[in-house]
Amino acid sequence: MHSSLLVVDWFFLLEKLIMIIAIVSVSLVIAMYETYFERKIAAYLQDRRGPNRAGPFGLLQPLADGLKLFMKEEIIPNTPNKFLFILGPCLAMLTAMMTSAVIPWGGTIDVFGRPVSLQIADINIGILFIFGVVSMGVYGIMIGGWASNNKFSLLAALRGASQVISYELPMGLSLIALLFITGSLKMSAIVGGQLDQLYNITYQPLGFLIFFICALAECNRTPFDLPEAENELNFGYHQEYSSMKLGFYLFAEYINMFISSVVMATLFFGGYDIPFVNDAALGQSIGANWLAVLEAISLIGKVAIFIFTFMWIRWTIPRFRYDQLMNLGWKGLIPLSLINMLITAAVVLWLKK
Amino acid sequence: MIQYLLQVTNTHSADSSFWYLPVGVQFIFAIVFVAAMMGLTHFLGPKRKTSDKLETFASGIKTHGDARQPMAIKYFLVAILFVLFDVEVIFFYPYAVNFKSLGWDGFMAVLMFVAFFLAGFIYIIKKGALNWED
Numbered sequence: 110m111h112s113s114l115l116v117v118d119w120f121f122l123l124e125k126l127i128m129i130i131a132i133v134s135v136s137l138v139i140a141m142y143e144t145y146f147e148r149k150i151a152a153y154l155q156d157r158r159g160p161n162r163a164g165p166f167g168l169l170q171p172l173a174d175g176l177k178l179f180m181k182e183e184i185i186p187n188t189p190n191k192f193l194f195i196l197g198p199c200l201a202m203l204t205a206m207m208t209s210a211v212i213p214w215g216g217t218i219d220v221f222g223r224p225v226s227l228q229i230a231d232i233n234i235g236i237l238f239i240f241g242v243v244s245m246g247v248y249g250i251m252i253g254g255w256a257s258n259n260k261f262s263l264l265a266a267l268r269g270a271s272q273v274i275s276y277e278l279p280m281g282l283s284l285i286a287l288l289f290i291t292g293s294l295k296m297s298a299i300v301g302g303q304l305d306q307l308y309n310i311t312y313q314p315l316g317f318l319i320f321f322i323c324a325l326a327e328c329n330r331t332p333f334d335l336p337e338a339e340n341e342l343n344f345g346y347h348q349e350y351s352s353m354k355l356g357f358y359l360f361a362e363y364i365n366m367f368i369s370s371v372v373m374a375t376l377f378f379g380g381y382d383i384p385f386v387n388d389a390a391l392g393q394s395i396g397a398n399w400l401a402v403l404e405a406i407s408l409i410g411k412v413a414i415f416i417f418t419f420m421w422i423r424w425t426i427p428r429f430r431y432d433q434l435m436n437l438g439w440k441g442l443i444p445l446s447l448i449n450m451l452i453t454a455a456v457v458l459w460l461k462k
Numbered sequence: 463m464i465q466y467l468l469q470v471t472n473t474h475s476a477d478s479s480f481w482y483l484p485v486g487v488q489f490i491f492a493i494v495f496v497a498a499m500m501g502l503t504h505f506l507g508p509k510r511k512t513s514d515k516l517e518t519f520a521s522g523i524k525t526h527g528d529a530r531q532p533m534a535i536k537y538f539l540v541a542i543l544f545v546l547f548d549v550e551v552i553f554f555y556p557y558a559v560n561f562k563s564l565g566w567d568g569f570m571a572v573l574m575f576v577a578f579f580l581a582g583f584i585y586i587i588k589k590g591a592l593n594w595e596d
Contacts, residue, residue, distance in 0.1 A: 289561055
């Protein structure tokens with residue numbers, strides 16, 4: 110009895126470990142290729158070719174960039190806070206790697222008679238977990254910028270921190286309106302409520318718009334990339350960094366972009382649900398494992414559309430001024446999301462009666 | 463003890479603290495990954511340090527003093543206001559999860575809470591805490 114109990118637990122741990130390694134590596138690879146596609150899309154929007162020398166269509170360019178970041182000289186400038194200087198990028202990367210833990214990547218698959226759910230941890234406060242980890246990301250920016258002992262970095266870090274925390278408020282408020290409809294903080298329950306049903310975007314178009322704008326601001330993407338405004342701040346909060354420490358900051362940003370796209374697809378666009386197809390019926394005919402593969406592909410497809418939109422916006426819309434950014438966040442989006450929340454609550458209650 | 467363990471293993475699908483175990487595993491994995499990459503890149507790459515190179519970069523001009531000096535109060539004001547309002551936003555979450563069972567009574571109570579929220583919000587706007595252009 111004792112031994113069988115232990116065996117079950119070890120299998121569970123092994124299964125989770127394999128899944129963690131797979132998901133983290135996939136998000137790292139996607140983050141790498143986001144840099145490639147960003148340059149390619151920028152190039153095509155500006156009537157250029159983009160990277161096309163390393164490998165076919167320049168597909169090996171991200172590997173070359175990564176290798177370069179690895180082999181560069183590591184410079185720690187004259188700062189009294191060497192430990193914090195190293196801790197900054199570590200924290201940024203750590204928080205970026207932790208958010209993928211609660212996202213459902215597909216349904217349940219069957220491995221040698223063992224049901225395996227394609228989600229690392231199905232905790233019952235899924236969204237709050239993501240929020241908590243994302244807000245830890247501010248520390249990466251703040252500590253890095255402050256410990257650099259550089260005035261430009263400090264200014265950029267302060268800007269970045271105040272921007273990210275300001276946009277967390279409307280983001281949280283727009284999510285509450287969504288929770289009125291789903292009734293659960295669990296990611297698997299939110300996706301389960303949308304499987305073969307209307308997606309949440311049909312009930313919450315305004316909430317999605319607010320969430321999307323806040324996601325742009327949280328990821329420091331244009332038009333909200335004030336922490337990296339080159340013409341005002343040289344390079345931004347990471348300008349004293351070199352080698353893989355800089356790489357960590359850049360990587361963390363691209364992983365955050367990927368994760369926020371996944372979160373938007375999961376919350377508002379049905380997660381791993383295959384659009385226009387009855388998933389349950391399809392699962393009956395082709396089996397649970399193939400269904401899970403198709404569902405994961407469907408999720409990645411939705412994410413790819415979001416990532417493309419992020420890049421499209423970056424190369425289309427110019428940067429905001431700082432006061433415009435803060436006015437939009439505090440005086441525009443917070444009242445708007447409050448109204449959205451109250452209207453949603455009233456309508457849901459009214460329809461139920 | 464064994465019965466307790468059995469309970470823990472039998473509640474995989476239920477809402478339980480059991481699911482935090484994989485989160486912990488991922489946290490350890492992330493720490494190991496970050497530490498390994500940091501250590502690895504520390505040993506790779508050349509090291510030729512000169513005093514000029516280690517100076518902080520200020521667009522080519524000589525660095526004046528260090529960055530340990532007072533900053534504009536506005537940033538700190540934003541941080542304080544964020545803490546206040548974020549706590550209020552967090553109060554909405556338990557309501558949002560239970561709101562169907564609370565019905566119209568709960569909605570009226572939350573309307574009152576939103577009124578308090580808005581009162582504070584209008585107050586800080588009137589006080590000029592959200593004016594960024596001087």
